[in-house]
Amino acid sequence: MAAFAIAAFAMAGAAEPVRAQGTLRLAMTSSDIPTTTGMPNNGFEGMRFLGYPVFESLVLWDLTTTDRLAPLRPGLAERWEQVAEDPKTWRFHLRRGVTFHDGTPFDADAVIWNLERYFNKESAQFEPPAAGIVRARAPIMTGYRKIDDMTVAITTASPASYFPYMTALILLSSPASFEKAGRDWAKVGTQGSAGTGPFKIASVAPRERVELVRHDGYWDQAKKAKLDKVILQPIPEANARLAALRSGQVDWIEVPPADGIPSLKQAGFAITTGSYPHVWPWFYNIGATNSPFRDVRVRQALNYCVDRDSIVALLNGTAEPAIGWLKASDPDFGKPVNRYRFDPAKGKALLAEAGFTAQKPLSFKVMISTSGSGQMSPLPMNEFMQASLKEACGVEVDFVVTEWQVLLNNMRALPDAPALNGAMSLNISSPSSDPSVMARYFAAAGVPPNGFNFAQWKDDAFEAAFARLAAAVDPKVVAEATAVAHERLVDNPPWLYIVHDLNPRAMSSKVKGFVSPQSWFVDLTLVSMR
Incomplete structure (x- = not known):
């Protein structure tokens, strides 16, 4: 292969004309x-x-610095605010004088047209694949309306101080591209849509x-x-x-x-x-019928059975060990009871408490990809995991190997979906950049198809901490609540944390x-x- x-690739390159400077x-x-x-x-x-190079959102990222997590900056909205008298509503003031690549104007009508494309199944421009992506990334959106030609309002299911981070993932394109292609998204795809x-x-x-x-x-x-x-x-x-x-x-x-x-x-x-906000895990399929991961001791055990340092060595130092969703050095990591390390004895003891021994070993399938965004080197890494878990803790792992986009689609599958082929875990790299991502992957309201909580994980202490975070505007309160929420992600783990990518x-x-x-x-x- x-x-x-x-x-x-060589044949494709040979046919390419001499490239211009730049x-x-x-x-x-x-x-x-x-x-x-x-x-x-x-x-x-x-x-x-x-x-982002072609299409933009109301809110963009500042990608020009390296000394901190990339912050948000104004994009197609010059400014925005959470409405004081109705904190479930955000008002976005659009940038004037912007046109799409095709020369048509960017305005409130274009924003509403795009939101209808993602959220209204009855609209002429509804695009199911794109809608699935956007809805999973902004699961708390409940409504939107035009206030005037350069102002739109967007509502959420509950107050969410982190909503601008979700907005940054909703890209906007020219309605004229859809019309030019005869209202056929397949044809738009062959031509490419116009952005800003x-x-x-x-x-x-x-x-x-x-x-x-x-x-x-x-x-x-x-x-x-x-x-x-x-x-x-x-x-x-x-x-x-x-x-x-x-x-x-x-x-x-x-x-x-x-x-x-x-x-x-x-x-x-x-x-x-x-360093960047990235974790390379296995998602536990907690909700599947007869899933071994319904028992928190099994989920904790595997986190003690992973030889993370050896995986870092395998990757020539281009990763660092992951013992939680956030890096251990992150100020919001918290103080969880469990501090995961390579400890096969503890891992095997926890497995034995859960009923898995050398005579009755834990055995399950993991769905993995051959490549893909943020997946690092998935085949050698997963082969190492397979051998290491077997040697360290007697755990038997088989793989369901598929293409990256298929794996991504399955993140929104139900626990016993035939498409999973019996997989009790998915290997999908995850961002860990902000609270909106935490909401999508771990909040109970984010179970598929509403979000990326594939594990079907629910933890009451996490829910309480996250609700406090969502309602807060004081950065100190947000940080305190994030730390408490993250402690639950470690002590009641929905994932097997493996490494952070560099x-x-x-x-x-x-x-x-x-x-x-x-x-x-x-x-x-x-x-x-x-």
């Missing part, structure tokens, strides 16, 4: 290009490269490439892109990405194979790493200006080619 991928060729980990209708699939890698971002889609070749070109009419002249063009290409196999970089067919690869990093450095390629990328020395922010996203407007 790897040889075929390299050969196919063209960046970038190899993604996905097996296909993200969807180009305005709400890309393929997880946050899709958002990273075919989301610093790049616009120039051409789309499914499973091969998407070409983006600089949008010279971008509304923020201070953020105008330096590059003339970005060519995005899906290369899911890690060694194929490595070969493409070495041969000069691409300039930038996501997630270089760990064993190739020393030789890349020696050959003069730049390797960038940096976001490795490999680039040609010709790539200049890249900043590795503490975010899942990047700012391509900063990048240039020498």
Whole structure:
């Protein structure tokens, strides 16, 4: 498979004309290009490269610094506020003078049109795949309305101080793109929709490439892109990405194979790493019939059976051990009773208390992907996990191997869904950037299809702490409540926490200006080619 991928990519590269100055060729980990209708699939890698560079949201991220988690900044809304007399309502004041790439105006009507596309099944523009993504990322939205041409109001099911973080994940595209394609989202996908971002889609070749070109009419002249063009290409196999970089067919690869990093450095390629809000776990399927993970002792036991330091070594130091959803150094980590470490004796004792012994070992299936956004090196990492859990604690693990987008879809599956093929766990990397993410993955209200609480986990102490967090506006109260909530995520774990990624990328020395922010996203407007 790897040889075929390299050969196919080489043929595609051979047909490419000589690139102009300022063209960046970038190899993604996905097996296909993200969807180009305005709400890309393929997880946050899709958002990273075919989301924010082309389409924007009312609220954006500041991706220019590395010393702290990426904060929010004004986007297509110049400002917003939580309405004092009705804290379930947020008012967004839109940026004036913005147009989509096709020249049509951005205004309140365009915002409402997009929200109807995601939330109203009866609207002509309803797009089910995009709607599924947005609804899961903003599960607390209950309504929206136009106040005037440049103001919209959005309501939530309950007061939520973190709602602007959810808003940042709702991308907006031109209604005219849908009309131009005969109101056919499939046709929009072949042409690419128009956004408001610093790049616009120039051409789309499914499973091969998407070409983006600089949008010279971008509304923020201070953020105008330096590059003339970005060519995005899906290369899911890690060694194929490595070969493409070495041969000069691409300039930038996501997630270089760990064993190739020393030789890349020696050959003069730049390797960038940096802390960012990311955890690589196994999600427990607590809700499945006869799931062993209904017993908290089993969930805790596996967290003591993982040799995290050896996985970090396997990854050539491009990760760090994870003993919770947040990093242990995070001020909101709290003071949980359990401080997970590699302790097979404790793990086996907990398993024995739950009825699993050498004579009756714990056995289950995990659904994993071959590649994908934030998945690091899923095959060797999961093979190591399989062998290590067997050796350390006698746990027998089998894998259901699938494609990344299929795995993502299954995160919203019901516990006994046939699509899971009996899997009692899913290996899906997760952001840990803000309370809105905590809500989507762990709040009881976020069970599928409303959110990403695949585990069907519910903890009363967590719910109480999170309710306090959601209602608070004082940062001190938010921090205190977050710490209490996180303590429950450790002591009553819905996941097996394995490692935190350090976001490795490999680039040609010709790539200049890249900043590795503490975010899942990047700012391509900063990048240039020498």
